[in-house]
Amino acid sequence: MPQTVLVVEDEPHIVDSLSFLMKKAGFEVFIARDGDAALRMVKSRPPDLMLLDIMLPRKDGFEVLKSVRSNDAWKEIRVILLTAKGRDVDRLKGMELGADDFVTKPFSTKDVVRLVKQHLGVEDKLA
Amino acid sequence: MKAVNVMARQVFAGRKIRHLRSQIGLTQIAMAKKIDISAAYLNLVEHNQRPLSRKLQKKLEVAFNVKEGELTGGEEARLLSAMNELFSDPLFERSRLNSTVLGDFVAMHPEISRALLKLYRAFRNAREDTLKARESISADPYFTETSHQLLTQLTSIRSFAEILQDNDDLSEHQRERFTNVLVDESQKLTSMVGELFDFINGESKKGTLLSETPTDEVVDMLSANDHYFPVLESAAEELRSRLGEPKPYGLFDALANYLDQQLGIKVEIVPVSSQGTLQRGMWELEGEDGGTLRLMETLATSSLNFRMARIIAEVAYADVLEKVLADVPLGSDEAQSLCLKALGSYFAGAVMMPYSVFRIAAYDLRHDIDLLRRRFRAGFEQVCHRLTTLQKPEEEGVPFHFIRVDLAGQISKRFSASGLRIPRYGVLSPDWGVQDAFLKPGRINLHSLRDEDQSIYFSISKTVTKPGVMVGQAGNTYAISLGCEASFARHVVYADGVDFSHPDSVLMGS
Known part of the structure; x- marks a missing residue:
């Protein structure tokens, strides 16, 4: 059974590219376009990993991360934050709240795939 | 008293004396002999181990034909202290100079030292401005x-x-x-x-996106329209025509009659003894079916006329104001409300100082604000403001810039048709000369400056005090500055005799 990745991002083209990359890497992909939807999906089916944008409508990425980390049942979910260049404070805050890693926009697709595989213990053939 | 004098005489001029001695090619012994002191003592003085006494200073001045006071080194000490500050800047962290080298340099090259300090000050201002700009932009x-x-x-x-x-x-x-x-x-x-x-x-x-506050939005909107609103000019002309083209001294009665007869608003001048009874301090408009406009008797005629004209704008020409408002991009409700007031004020200014007549008078009187004030029974700020609105195509006035600042240098009004770039952020640097007006309240100050594009500008500034909300209450005092590019200065009476080849200040980067 493939490992699951939840992409939480409101920008459709970024969702499109991430979901293509994750599927190509062999993961099952779910998509949430805002913070509330992300939490609903985590409740219904906790993913193995979340690619979580910070600037989201309704509930931002930090709020989502806090909720995920406050529930013991979800402590195994790996969370990789999508942060913006020049916003070091976001990265620090995210790591403080319990994120496992981060990638900085504009990111390299190879870095994202490599990082996801690394956190899910999948051998990266490209590496 | 004597003790104070002794203290004040602690002048060290070692480097200057050494420099003098080397210039005339004397040994310490030869120089000491000429002024009748021991070589050992001269050595101590040259190394600033002993101060230069008045007696010794006099001897040196007479013996070596030195200009009186040149050795006392007041200027040298100031220069040295400033240069020490300059080289303690982190910029020179890796190239620190020891005090002897610096002292010798200052003594031998005072002109170059002064030029270096000027350059350093410009650099420091630029660095501060960059930081301020970065802070503002990131926020x-x-x-x-x-x-x-x-x-x-x-x-x-x-x-x-x-x-x-x-x-x-x-x-x-x-x-x-x-x-x-x-x-x-x-x-x-x-x-x-x-x-x-x-x-x-x-x-x-998008216009509004550039503006941080509602006031900024309105300022930007006025600038985007070059401070000139033909629709409001036409409306003001129409009102003046309805009023029977009153003379400035007849304007009060004409406006009061119009308010009463056409708009059903009674005008009542309230005596000082009733102070505190008006809702807005100096004026109020209340009641139904027009109501009553109450104005405090202490208001200047210019303020009374201005207030009445603005009420007429808001009541009888509301559709005109709304039409202008609909055509400008304003984001917030507060900005719209401020803009409506600004447009009402524009209308009032145009009623008090009709475009063509005022423009001709401005040139005839060579922009003597005081004479214009008297001719049009208007206030200093009203006249300055009206001058900035003379932007009608083919019938333009002198392109002026206008700045209003408080004592701290905070800009509350700004407009520039002169080409001078008025800072958008932070406080106005004293280099602009506007705050000088606070040193001589009520008097006209003159100032010339060169900007970073090497253009020369001339401006006048004067304080104005807005009346307090209540009679007897201190109002806010501002400095108003009105200026133009130097090539237009011949139209401005205050610029007569000003030497533009040596501007009073040079803005950063020049």
């Missing part, structure tokens, strides 16, 4: 939003470009779809970068 909501959007577009473009590059096995449909995304996102990025350049150049089409 600007437009900048935050735009940088987020830019990163988003870039992320999409980079992702799809890499996907297309790294995946040979894409279907034709996928390849076409991803290529289309690339083209779309690139177009969006291009337009966003274009807008960003407009923002940097202060020309955002």
Whole structure:
């Protein structure tokens, strides 16, 4: 059974590219376009990993991360934050709240795939 | 008293004396002999181990034909202290100079030292301005939003470009779809970068996005319209025609009659003894069916006329004001309300100082504000403000800039048709000379400056005090500055005799 990745991002083209990359890497992909939807999906089916944008409508990425980390049942979910260049404070805050890693926009697709595989213990053939 | 004098005489001039001695080619012994002191004592003085006494100073001046006071080194000490400060800047962390080298340099090259200090001051101002600008830009909501959007577009473009590059096995449909995304996102990025350049150049089409506060929004809107509103000019002319083209001294009665007879608003002048009874301090408009406009008797005639004309604008010409308002991009309700007041004030100014008559008078009287005030029964700020609105095509007045600042240098009004760039952020530097007005309240100060484009500007400034909300209450005092580029200065009486080859100040970067 493939490992699951939840992409939480409101920008459709970024969702499109991430979901293509994750599927190509062999993961099952779910998509949430805002913070509330992300939490609903985590409740219904906790993913193995979340690619979580910070600037989201309704509930931002930090709020989502806090909720995920406050529930013991979800402590195994790996969370990789999508942060913006020049916003070091976001990265620090995210790591403080319990994120496992981060990638900085504009990111390299190879870095994202490599990082996801690394956190899910999948051998990266490209590496 | 004597002790104070002794203290004040602790002057060290070692380097100057050494420099003098080396210039005339004497040994310490030879110089000491000429002025009848021991070589050992001269040595101590030269090394600033002993102060230069008046007696010794006199001897040196007489013996070596030195200009009186040249050795006492007041200027040298000041220069040395300033140079020490300069070289303690982190900029010179890796090239510290010891005090002897610096002292010798200052003594031998005072002109170069002064030029260095001037350069350093300009550098320090530029550094401070850069920091201020960086702070303001990083806090600007437009900048935050735009940088987020830019990163988003870039992320999409980079992702799809890499996907297309790294995946040979894409279907034709996928390849076409991803290529289309690339083209779309690139177009969006291009337009966003274009807008960003407009923002940097202060020309955002969205207008309101550049403005941080409602006041800024209104200032930007007025500037975008060159401070000239033909619709309001026509409306003001129409009102004056209805009033029977009153002379300035008849304007009060004409406006009061119009308010009463046409709009059903009674005008009542309230005696000082009733102070505190007016809702807005110096005036109030209340009651139904027009109501009563109560004005405090202590208001100047110019303020009474201005207030009445503004009420007429808001009541009888509301549709005209609304029409102007509908055509300008303002974001917040507060900005719209402020803008409505500004347009009402514009109308009032145009009623008190009708365009063509006022423009001709301004040239005839060579922009003597005091004479214009008397002729049109208007206030100093009202006249200055009206001068900035003379922007009718083919019938322009002198292109002026206008600045209003408080004692701290905070700008509350700014407009520039003269080409001078008035800072948008922070406080106005004293180099602009506007705050000098606070040193001589009520008097006209003159100031010339050269800006970073090497253009020379001339301005006058004067304090004005707004009446307090209550009679007897201290009001706010501002400095008003009105200026123009030097080539127009011949039209300004205050500029007669001003030497523009030596401006009073030079703005940063010049």
